[in-house]
Amino acid sequence: MMQNTLRTVFNVKASVNANVFLYYLKRLPLIGRLVHSHVYADVSLKRNVSIVAGVFRAIFMLFSKALFVGLLSVLAVLLIEQDVSLRYAAYLNVFFFLNAIGSFITSSIFETDRNKYICIRLMHMNAHDYIVSTLLFHELVDFVTFLPAVLLATVFMGGTLAQGLVLAIMLSTLSLTAEASFLLVYSGTGVILSKKSAYVAFTFILCLAAAYVPVLMHRPLMLGDLLFHPVFLLLLFLLLGCSLM
Amino acid sequence: MQLELRDVRKAFDDKEVLNGIDFTFDQGKIYGLIGRNGAGKTTLFNCLSGEIHADAGEALLLSEEQKQPLDPERVGYVLSTPILPEFLTGYEFIKFFIDVNKDHVPADKKADDYFDLVQISQDDRHRLIKGYSHGMKNKIQMLCFIISKPPVILLDEPLTSLDVVVALEIKRLLREMRQDHIILFSTHILQLATDLCDEIVLLNDGKLEQVDHSIIGDPQFEEKVISLLKDENEA
Numbered sequence: 144m145m146q147n148t149l150r151t152v153f154n155v156k157a158s159v160n161a162n163v164f165l166y167y168l169k170r171l172p173l174i175g176r177l178v179h180s181h182v183y184a185d186v187s188l189k190r191n192v193s194i195v196a197g198v199f200r201a202i203f204m205l206f207s208k209a210l211f212v213g214l215l216s217v218l219a220v221l222l223i224e225q226d227v228s229l230r231y232a233a234y235l236n237v238f239f240f241l242n243a244i245g246s247f248i249t250s251s252i253f254e255t256d257r258n259k260y261i262c263i264r265l266m267h268m269n270a271h272d273y274i275v276s277t278l279l280f281h282e283l284v285d286f287v288t289f290l291p292a293v294l295l296a297t298v299f300m301g302g303t304l305a306q307g308l309v310l311a312i313m314l315s316t317l318s319l320t321a322e323a324s325f326l327l328v329y330s331g332t333g334v335i336l337s338k339k340s341a342y343v344a345f346t347f348i349l350c351l352a353a354a355y356v357p358v359l360m361h362r363p364l365m366l367g368d369l370l371f372h373p374v375f376l377l378l379l380f381l382l383l384g385c386s387l388m
Numbered sequence: 389m390q391l392e393l394r395d396v397r398k399a400f401d402d403k404e405v406l407n408g409i410d411f412t413f414d415q416g417k418i419y420g421l422i423g424r425n426g427a428g429k430t431t432l433f434n435c436l437s438g439e440i441h442a443d444a445g446e447a448l449l450l451s452e453e454q455k456q457p458l459d460p461e462r463v464g465y466v467l468s469t470p471i472l473p474e475f476l477t478g479y480e481f482i483k484f485f486i487d488v489n490k491d492h493v494p495a496d497k498k499a500d501d502y503f504d505l506v507q508i509s510q511d512d513r514h515r516l517i518k519g520y521s522h523g524m525k526n527k528i529q530m531l532c533f534i535i536s537k538p539p540v541i542l543l544d545e546p547l548t549s550l551d552v553v554v555a556l557e558i559k560r561l562l563r564e565m566r567q568d569h570i571i572l573f574s575t576h577i578l579q580l581a582t583d584l585c586d587e588i589v590l591l592n593d594g595k596l597e598q599v600d601h602s603i604i605g606d607p608q609f610e611e612k613v614i615s616l617l618k619d620e621n622e623a
Contacts (some may be wrong), residue, residue: 151487155476158484162475162516183477184514261473265481266488267461267536 148272149280155266156258157193182266200241203373209292215241217296223358231358235370236363237354238296242314244350246321250337251281253325278322306371313370316383319328323385389415389451391458391540392569393596396445398431405431407594409445411571415539418562420585421574424617427591429574430468433542436572437465449539464538468545470525474518478508478528481517482535489536497515502531507557523554530561533569541565547580559584578610591616 162183169178182188216238224233252274258275262268290311297307328336336342357363369375396409405428413419423429435442440458447458457549472559473481483499503513506527517525526546533541542564547555562571562584575581581588588599 147487154487155473155484158477158480159475162477166475166516166518181511181514183516184479237564261476262488264487265471265473265532268488291545308484 145272145276148268149276152258152262152273152277155261157197158189158195159258160288161189161192162234164196169370201288204288205291208285208289209295212238212289212296217300220300220358222362223355224361226361229361229363231289231366232365233358233363234296234302235366236357237282238310239313239366239370240350240353243264243317244346244353245319246314247324248343248346248350249323250322250335251278252322253329253337278319282315282319285318286311289314290362306367309371309376316379319384320385328387340372355387389449389539389570392448392450394446394448396432396435396447397443397484397594398428398440399443402608404594406435409596411589411596411598413572415570416567417586418566418571418573418584420477420581420588421591421596422576422578422581422588422613422617423574423591425576428594429591430544432591433465433544433572433574436460436540437463437464437542445507452571454484455538456602458540462538462540462543464533464536465540466526466529466533466543466546470518470522472517472525472528475516477514477516478520478524479503479513481528485532492537493535502535505534506531506561523551523558526554526558530558534561534565537568539569541569541571545575546573547575554613578613582609588613617622 165182169175169182215232220230220233220237224230259273262273264269280378290308293311293314294304294307297310298304325336328334389411393409393413396406397404398406409432414622421429421432431440434440435494436447436458448455449458449462465577476484479499482502486493486497486499486502498512509525512520512524517528520528547558562573565571566586573581573585587601590597590599597616599613599616603609606612
């Protein structure tokens with residue numbers, strides 16, 4: 144059931160993206176004349192356009208995630224912390240708080256987008272199936288596209304590949320936990336926290352302060368012992384399980 | 389099957405728009421909902437379709453076997469300005485709609501069969517909905533009901549801006565569909581209501597009132613309805 148939902152969601156998204164591309168291509172001077180008026184009926188052409196768009200999107204995501212980790216965690220620490228012995232701790236401090244608190248700023252469940260409107264409101268797709276399947280897929284894509292950057296950054300800053308993997312898993316777990324928390328707050332109070340600007344501003348400032356102030360003071364929290372402790376890892380998996388429920 | 393409204397109320401700030409509506413709609417009939425501008429026709433439809441929550445009261449769907457609160461999932465709602473995905477072709481939209489609602493679709497029915505039903509040409513099927521006329525968008529919305537077969541269908545002034553040919557086609561479709569549905573049709577055009585609808589219901593002062601059958605065929609029908617609306621408004 145969930146697979147069918149996800150397949151239809153993808154097909155809708157792919158068709159919309161291909162049509163948008165062809166629509167604006169038709170409006171370009173000179174090139175537009177080459178696009179005939181029956182182009183929207185050409186299923187194989189549209190499939191190819193979607194595949195090319197998907198590949199470009201994957202490359203863009205990999206690049207943007209690498210830029211995020213590289214600039215905000217690695218480069219920032221290299222510039223701020225000259226003491227090599229503190230760099231890994233500083234990297235973990237920035238990485239953890241940036242993502243732990245940052246996950247609680249935005250919510251993909253409560254985000255309004257065109258595809259969600261088309262599938263749920265206009266096509267009467269089961270809202271639960273839509274949200275769960277797209278959220279899990281979104282998290283999976285995030286995990287896969289974050290993984291190379293996190294592994295590289297962690298090893299570069301003095302950690303191991305296994306520690307990089309733990310950090311990447313932690314990232315997805317925190318993101319799912321944040322989504323579950325937003326849902327809990329909404330079901331209890333009817334408030335969508337991610338749409339409250341005061342909450343978003345406060346969390347954003349807290350996130351930046353917790354990530355960078357200790358590093359700027361050259362006193363990063365020694366999170367390594369905590370983050371890679373077996374009890375913490377067990378808690379992480381329990382949290383992941385609870386969030387998925 | 390019946391749709392029963394019990395003491396449905398809705399207010400915006402101090403303005404009571406729906407003031408305790410009690411009414412029962414029957415399957416197999418098209419109800420023409422008539423009211424002046426701002427009387428609350430769209431508000432009533434929005435409450436029934438789950439777009440907004442009523443302040444009080446309930447809407448129940450009664451069948452021979454059971455009585456249950458009206459689930460917005462079981463309501464088909466045509467807005468006066470159709471909202472459809474602009475960057476899908478009509479064919480793609482209906483094909484995906486069939487995929488999602490396949491439990492309601494006979495196995496031998498394909499998207500093209502539905503387009504044939506509403507007389508949308510082969511070329512038009514594969515054009516973007518963005519380029520469709522108002523009438524064609526309305527036909528696509530009608531197809532959604534024909535496919536998903538919701539028990540309750542709400543039509544908010546759907547024929548007002550259509551040309552005569554499309555309006556006639558849609559009227560024909562509605563008449564063909566009514567046996568299996570409860571159809572509520574809001575309009576401010578009295579002639580359209582008398583022509584298409586089986587019952588006329590006035591929405592006035594936030595309440596629903598059925599017009600006596602004996603005056604529907606009356607040559608002075610329009611004057612009588614207008615006087616009813618004026619009287620109650622001025623009372």
